Amino acid sequence: xKRLLVIGLCALAxxxxxxxxxxxxxxxxPHRKHxxxxxxxxxxxxxxxxxxxxxxxxxxxxTCTACHAKPHDARPCLDCHAxxxxxxxLADARAxxxxxxxxxxxxTNNDCARCHVGVAEGxxxxxxxxxxxxxxxxxxxxxxxxxxxxxHRDLDDATTLPQTHLAHDGDWLRExxxxxxxxxxxCGSCHRDAFCxxxxxxxxxxxxxxxxxxxxxxxxxxxxxxxxRHALEARAEPGACATCHSTSRCASCHTELGIAGGDRxxxxxPGWVGPAAADNAHGREARRDPxxxxxxxxxxxxxxxxxxxKVGGVGGNxxxPGWSSxxxxxxxxxxxxxxxxxxx
Amino acid sequence: xxxAIALLAVASYASADPLALRADAFASTAAPAGVLTxxxxxxxxxxxxxxxxxxxxxxxxxxxxxxxxxxALHARTSDGRAAGTxxxxxxxxxxxxxxxxxxxxxxxxxxxxxxxxAYAGVPVLPDLATSRAWDxxxxxxxxxxxxxxxxxxxxxxxxxxxxxxxxxxxxxxxGAALGTHDDVGGKVAYDVANPGLAEATLSASDRHGSLRNxxxxxxxxxxxILPATSLFTVLGDVPAVRAGTVLSWRxxxxxxxxxxxxxxxxxxxxxxSVPVAAPAITAPAPDRGEAIAPxxxxxxTLRLDDRGTSALGGELRRDGSGDAGxxxxxxxxxxxxxxxxxxxxELELVVPDRDRGLGRVWPWALAALTRVWGPWHAAIAxxxxxxxxxxxxxxxxxxxxxxxxxx
Numbered sequence: 001x002k003r004l005l006v007i008g009l010c011a012l013a014x015x016x017x018x019x020x021x022x023x024x025x026x027x028x029x030p031h032r033k034h035x036x037x038x039x040x041x042x043x044x045x046x047x048x049x050x051x052x053x054x055x056x057x058x059x060x061x062x063t064c065t066a067c068h069a070k071p072h073d074a075r076p077c078l079d080c081h082a083x084x085x086x087x088x089x090l091a092d093a094r095a096x097x098x099x100x101x102x103x104x105x106x107x108t109n110n111d112c113a114r115c116h117v118g119v120a121e122g123x124x125x126x127x128x129x130x131x132x133x134x135x136x137x138x139x140x141x142x143x144x145x146x147x148x149x150x151x152h153r154d155l156d157d158a159t160t161l162p163q164t165h166l167a168h169d170g171d172w173l174r175e176x177x178x179x180x181x182x183x184x185x186x187c188g189s190c191h192r193d194a195f196c197x198x199x200x201x202x203x204x205x206x207x208x209x210x211x212x213x214x215x216x217x218x219x220x221x222x223x224x225x226x227x228x229r230h231a232l233e234a235r236a237e238p239g240a241c242a243t244c245h246s247t248s249r250c251a252s253c254h255t256e257l258g259i260a261g262g263d264r265x266x267x268x269x270p271g272w273v274g275p276a277a278a279d280n281a282h283g284r285e286a287r288r289d290p291x292x293x294x295x296x297x298x299x300x301x302x303x304x305x306x307x308x309x310k311v312g313g314v315g316g317n318x319x320x321p322g323w324s325s326x327x328x329x330x331x332x333x334x335x336x337x338x339x340x341x342x343x344x
Numbered sequence: 345x346x347x348a349i350a351l352l353a354v355a356s357y358a359s360a361d362p363l364a365l366r367a368d369a370f371a372s373t374a375a376p377a378g379v380l381t382x383x384x385x386x387x388x389x390x391x392x393x394x395x396x397x398x399x400x401x402x403x404x405x406x407x408x409x410x411x412x413x414x415x416a417l418h419a420r421t422s423d424g425r426a427a428g429t430x431x432x433x434x435x436x437x438x439x440x441x442x443x444x445x446x447x448x449x450x451x452x453x454x455x456x457x458x459x460x461x462a463y464a465g466v467p468v469l470p471d472l473a474t475s476r477a478w479d480x481x482x483x484x485x486x487x488x489x490x491x492x493x494x495x496x497x498x499x500x501x502x503x504x505x506x507x508x509x510x511x512x513x514x515x516x517x518x519g520a521a522l523g524t525h526d527d528v529g530g531k532v533a534y535d536v537a538n539p540g541l542a543e544a545t546l547s548a549s550d551r552h553g554s555l556r557n558x559x560x561x562x563x564x565x566x567x568x569i570l571p572a573t574s575l576f577t578v579l580g581d582v583p584a585v586r587a588g589t590v591l592s593w594r595x596x597x598x599x600x601x602x603x604x605x606x607x608x609x610x611x612x613x614x615x616x617s618v619p620v621a622a623p624a625i626t627a628p629a630p631d632r633g634e635a636i637a638p639x640x641x642x643x644x645t646l647r648l649d650d651r652g653t654s655a656l657g658g659e660l661r662r663d664g665s666g667d668a669g670x671x672x673x674x675x676x677x678x679x680x681x682x683x684x685x686x687x688x689x690e691l692e693l694v695v696p697d698r699d700r701g702l703g704r705v706w707p708w709a710l711a712a713l714t715r716v717w718g719p720w721h722a723a724i725a726x727x728x729x730x731x732x733x734x735x736x737x738x739x740x741x742x743x744x745x746x747x748x749x750x751x
Contacts, residue, residue, distance in 0.1 A: 020597030020650065085651045142424070149390065170549070170558050170590045171604055171641075178547045178560075181438050181531040182487075182495050182519030185451070192385060194397045194414045196434040200442040202470045203411040205379045205399045211370055213741050214712040214723040216676035216690040217645065217657060224674060224692040225708030228731035232696065235668035236608060236637075237564065237584040 028083040031119050031126060039067075041112040053100040056090055093127060096153050107136070148189045173219050368745040370401075374727070377403040386750075393418045411470065425453040435463040437485040438499040439515025439531035439543070444468040445481060457489040459497075467503060478507035487517075494520030512536040526550045540565060554594035560606075561587040585609040586639060598648070604641040608664075637665035653680040669697035686714045702732035712741075721745040 016022045034044075042048055044059040051057070064077045071077070078087065108114040115128045133139075133151070142150045168176070180187050187196075198208050199221060209220040226233075234241050272282045286305075308315035363386035371378045379401035387393045394417045400410035416431035428450040435449055436442040447465015454460060462484040481504070487497030496518040503511040513536060519529040528548040535542035542565050549558040564584045588606020595601050640662045648654035657676035664670060672695070678688040694706040712725035725741045 018646070018648065019595075019599050020647070084649065088651070170556060170592050170602065174562075175547055175558065175560070178529045178531060178545045179519065180436065181515075181517035182497060182529055184436050184438070192395050192414075193416055193429075193433045194383060194385070194395055196436070196442065197397070197414045197444060200434045200436075201413050201444045202468045203413050203444070205381065205401060205403050205411070205413075206370055206377070210372070210741075211368070211743065213710060213725050213727075213743070214686075214688050214714040216678060216688050216710075217655060224690055224710075225694060225706060225729055225731065227733070228694055228706040228708060228729065229670065229672075231732070232664060232668050232670050236639075236664045 026080050026082060026084050028086065029078070029081050035113070035119050041116075042110075048101040049105060051101040053098070054094060056087070056094060057101075058087065058090070089127075098149075098151050098153055173221065363750040365748040365750060366745065368743065370741075370743045372739060372741045374739045374741070377401065379403060391420055391422060408470070427451045432468060435465070435483065437461060437463070437483045437501060437515070438487065438497040438517040439533045440483060440485075440499050440501045440513055441533075441543075443481055443483070443501070443503070447481075459487045459489070461485045461487075479505050481511075490520070493522070494518070509537055513542060525552060535565070556590075556592040558590040558592075559588075560590070561585075588639065598650070598652075599644065599646050601644045602641075603643075604639070606639040607636050608639045609636060637663070637669065639663050648679075653686070654678060665697070667698050667700070671695045671697075684715055684717050686716075688712045688714065703730060703735075706731050710741075719747040721747075 012019075012021075035041075044063050045057045046059070046063070047055060047057055058078065061071075061077050065071055068077075104115070113119055115132055116126055117128065117132065118126050139150065142148070176187075198204060207220065207222055208218065209222045209224075209226070212218050212220065222230075230241075268282065305315075363384060365384040366382070368381045368383075369379070370381070379399055381397065381399040383395075383397040385393065385395035396415040397413040398410070398415070399413065402409060412432050414432055414434075416429050416433040418427065418429050420427035428448065430448040432444070432446050433449070434442050434444050435447075445463060445465035445467055447463060449461070449463035451459065451461045462482075464480070464482045466479055467481045481501065483499065483501030485497050485499035487495055489495045497516070499515045499517070501511070501513050502509070513533050515531060515533040517529075517531040519527070521527045526549065528546075530546040531544070532541070533543040534540070541563065544563040545560070546562075547558060547560040549556060551557075562585070586606055586608040588604060590602060590604045592600065592602040640660075642660045644658050646656045648656065655676075655678050657674075659672075659674040661672040661674070662670075663672075672693060674690070674692045676688070676690045678686060680686050689711045690709070692708040694708075695704065696702070696706070706729070708727075708729040708731070710725055710727045712723055714721070714723040716722075721743070722745075723741075723743045727739045727741060728737070730736050
């Protein structure tokens with residue numbers, strides 16, 4: 001047991017870098033260290049007073065070397081002294097947020113830490129969360145109307161997902177329907193109709209799992225070798241296929257693959273239907289898994305069974321001796337043999 | 345003159361917000377299939393927006409050579425209290441299933457936090473040439489928000505095919521955020537046309553730091569999702585019932601693991617209630633499998649960099665029992681390469697419980713190479729598999745896309 005524990009700890013230590021437990025590469029910029037040293041934010045982030053909402057205001061090497069007179073190599077300072085994604089996330093935020101620093105200068109008395117409270121805790125979370133905005137800005141009306149565009153631009157193109165809400169983790173593919181039921185318009189604040197139609201549309205040419213074949217991590221239906229599994233999965237969730245597929249889909253696909261049609265007109269094995277009980281595999285299978293029948297033989301379901309299983313039909317009387325039913329004979333499928341007004 | 349001024353106004357709005365356009369060409373030797381998809385969306389000011397996705401090509405022999413996925417014009421008032429959509433879109437109302445329609449929808453907010461929604465139109469079928477006489481669907485939902493933490497809604501929909509009632513349902517949905525860590529949601533749909541519980545789901549989740557736990561239960565009656573005239577009215581209903589829990593844990597900054605531990609009621613135990621003419625069948629009953637079958641998924645994702653551009657994934661799955669039982673393993677990898685290239689691969693191995701002459705193992709593999717430069721996206725892949733249909737099969741997939749932003 002001890003040996004296993006030691007091996008486990010050694011493996012964890014060896015993989016610490018891969019797991020992200022340690023950072024060998026570029027580190028987040030030491031904002032806290034600079035703030036505690038009394039360096040004003042605007043000494044490095046110049047131009048905030050005339051912010052146009054687009055400029056990144058990231059200091060260049062000359063700004064750093066104005067104080068740090070002995071740079072150790074010729075590379076740009078932020079190549080090493082900034083988190084790997086910091087600049088990309090900053091550019092993404094600037095592109096998708098309606099915000100400028102200039103208009104916030106007077107209301108905060110030029111105190112950057114009023115909003116950038118993260119500087120007190122460390123260097124990794126400098127961008128204020130949305131809750132910080134709500135401390136001063138009353139956006140109840142916009143929030144009630146699901147109108148995010150007062151502050152957010154082109155949300156459907158934003159690559160940074162909200163961290164404080166709407167995280168789509170867990171088995172979101174299954175869970176999203178339940179969540180969307182009570183807050184559908186909230187989904188619409190980020191996702192357009194085409195996003196829903198990609199899976200729920202009847203006129204989808206290619207499913208996302210097929211079209212996005214180069215994104216193996218994407219969460220979509222019918223992933224990977226679904227064609228092999230589809231019969232098993234259809235049995236596990238009876239009728240689920242028909243939520244999206246028309247019943248002709250089965251026949252056309254099987255015909256194209258040579259499983260039915262042509263020389264082999266039926267996908268059923270020999271002895272599927274016959275006069276002897278031993279040859280009547282179809283009845284046994286129909287009782288065992290009616291969803292399998294319904295996945296192809298849909299629409300005219302009553303006729304499919306009752307067409308043969310009727311008095312005078314090759315299937316004989318469908319009712320056993322002593323049969324009685326509380327179902328009105330005027331309702332389907334009884335009505336097929338017992339027209340309204342006829343004797344039961 | 346007024347019309348000219350209006351046009352100028354619209355044009356100035358359009359020029360203020362970029363119009364996003366995209367074209368994607370997809371080809372595969374599998375069908376063979378080739379599809380060209382064109383999509384676009386943009387805002388005409390703050391109150392009007394439009395989107396469209398159209399495609400042409402061939403993916404199946406019975407499919408139309410071209411179709412529209414979405415073509416909708418959305419309008420809303422400045423305060424967001426009222427909104428409307430016309431065109432082709434996916435209409436979704438609370439607990440009721442989404443329907444793709446050609447028609448219109450509207451939503452209006454009333455005092456006391458009440459919201460009314462409705463849609464009406466013709467249900468979309470995947471063939472432009474299909475006769476659509478007397479096919480229509482209507483639906484509505486009334487909901488009320490409860491404070492800042494929840495909402496409850498009631499919905500109704502009716503669909504007619506050739507004038508005959510095909511679907512009629514009522515649904516109730518509710519959702520609530522309980523504190524900062526927990527939330528719960530649920531929905532129930534009742535089939536009025538073929539009376540009975542059609543669908544019910546309940547989901548409750550709790551999040552503490554890097555750990556999230558969701559408990560869920562679902563009940564779906566097949567008669568609900570198949571037309572009311574299906575075989576199920578003859579053979580009886582076979583509901584799919586599933587309950588379980590999903591544990592998700594960010595075990596390390598770059599490592600996510602999750603476990604979906606569920607059981608599902610297999611079709612075996614429902615068969616005894618099937619009201620078919622039993623005496624006509626004298627052959628011995630086959631193995632019906634276990635009444636309760638496991639549905640277990642264990643998943644892990646390891647990001648090889650902070651942004652997740654390179655990642656490894658692994659998944660183990662056990663599902664079903666009896667004839668429908670299978671065990672599977674899946675592995676994925678995506679590696680960023682120089683020159684804006686990335687390589688990805690996906691491997692899957694499925695072992696069915698019963699051979700049934702369809703093969704003991706069904707392997708599937710795909711290897712892809714992608715390049716993204718500027719607005720362009722190109723990818724090519726090779727797919728190989730052995731399945732119940734094919735002892736061995738090799739296919740090639742290719743995709744080329746470009747995006748435009750028009751001021």
